[in-house]
Amino acid sequence: MVRLRFDEDRPTDRGDRAGCPRLTGRLVGVTDQPSAPATGRVLVVEDEMTLAGMVAAYLSRAGFDTAVVHTGIEAVAAVRENEPDVVILDLGLPGLDGIEVCRQIRTFSDCYIVITTARKEEIDTLIGLSVGADDYLTKPFSVRELVARVQTVLRRPRTGSRAHAQKDATVWSFGDLRVDPVGHEIHLCDEPVALTPTERDLLITLAARPAMAFTRAQLIEEVWGAGWVGDEHLVDVHIAHLRRKLSDDPDTARYVTTVRGVGYRMGKG
Numbered sequence: 433m434v435r436l437r438f439d440e441d442r443p444t445d446r447g448d449r450a451g452c453p454r455l456t457g458r459l460v461g462v463t464d465q466p467s468a469p470a471t472g473r474v475l476v477v478e479d480e481m482t483l484a485g486m487v488a489a490y491l492s493r494a495g496f497d498t499a500v501v502h503t504g505i506e507a508v509a510a511v512r513e514n515e516p517d518v519v520i521l522d523l524g525l526p527g528l529d530g531i532e533v534c535r536q537i538r539t540f541s542d543c544y545i546v547i548t549t550a551r552k553e554e555i556d557t558l559i560g561l562s563v564g565a566d567d568y569l570t571k572p573f574s575v576r577e578l579v580a581r582v583q584t585v586l587r588r589p590r591t592g593s594r595a596h597a598q599k600d601a602t603v604w605s606f607g608d609l610r611v612d613p614v615g616h617e618i619h620l621c622d623e624p625v626a627l628t629p630t631e632r633d634l635l636i637t638l639a640a641r642p643a644m645a646f647t648r649a650q651l652i653e654e655v656w657g658a659g660w661v662g663d664e665h666l667v668d669v670h671i672a673h674l675r676r677k678l679s680d681d682p683d684t685a686r687y688v689t690t691v692r693g694v695g696y697r698m699g700k701g
């Protein structure tokens with residue numbers, strides 16, 4: 433594990449590949465002192481050394497406590513040890529690949545995971561595999577966009593409607609489903625349901641206002657944050673995973689119901 437701080441020379445965007453500037457600054461020594469107050473811990477998992485260094489340098493400059501590893505095995509160990517808030521996870525890694533890393537991380541951590549991949553067509557496959565990532569970025573990506581996404585993710589109301597939840601610190605019941613918005617625990621027929629942070633935030637958001645039909649844009653604003661820019665389709669993907677984990681059939685949904693022409697609403701159970 434290497435902790436990085438970027439020196440005073442700004443990295444220059446040579447742009448030899450669009451959106452993928454080459455790092456021409458100089459990475460200096462190993463430090464535990466980020467250049468600005470840390471606003472969250474980020475782990476970068478990337479086997480391309482130059483890209484890894486550049487991404488880490490930008491994140492450090494933005495004030496994040498940033499660490500870098502280059503293999504999947506190191507990644508799992510680093511998440512265990514350092515409990516990062518966000519993991520930027522390259523899909524194509526030597527040895528343990530990104531999918532397996534994501535699965536292993538999900539057995540013990542609910543950190544936010546952003547998968548990066550060079551092949552756009554892989555994203556649909558990944559979504560179908562339900563590996564538990566929260567977001568995806570196609571390479572080459574703009575490092576500034578990546579930093580913006582990390583900032584957005586860390587601004588998320590992690591409990592969904594936290595203010596509402598704390599006023600009314602009870603467990604909400606919808607038939608066999610119990611949603612604890614303070615303890616973040618979800619139980620179905622008295623069994624705990626393992627949800628990713630995004631799935632849990634979606635469910636808590638819906639459950640907090642069970643009479644309201646949310647549009648996809650409203651759910652994005654509540655769960656991903658107002659600054660998030662991306663495809664609204666991602667909401668449907670996470671809803672599909674959520675329904676599967678709740679054994680909810682989309683056609684006869686008990687918990688997450690479709691409101692035609694609008695979006696989604698909490699069901700009565």
Ligand code: CA
Pocket residue numbers: 478479480522523524525
């Ligand atoms: Ca790679």
